[in-house]
Amino acid sequence: MPAMSALRCNGVLERVWKRLLERGKSKMAALVAVMRKMVHSMYGVLNSQRPFDPNYGSSTA
Numbered sequence: 001m002p003a004m005s006a007l008r009c010n011g012v013l014e015r016v017w018k019r020l021l022e023r024g025k026s027k028m029a030a031l032v033a034v035m036r037k038m039v040h041s042m043y044g045v046l047n048s049q050r051p052f053d054p055n056y057g058s059s060t061a
Contacts, residue, residue: 016037
């Protein structure tokens with residue numbers, strides 16, 4: 001349920017969702033990928049003791 005809510009409120013995760021659907025993934029597979037990305041992001045924030053940065057790792061080229 002948190003991943004479904006995050007899709008409506010978090011632009012980063014919404015872009016991941018849409019990109020996966022465009023690649024032909026099923027909705028459930030895309031949702032699981034969003035859940036996994038959320039867990040990885042939370043782990044990184046807890047480990048580094050830094051606030052969440054939505055632009056971290058994005059390519060600006």
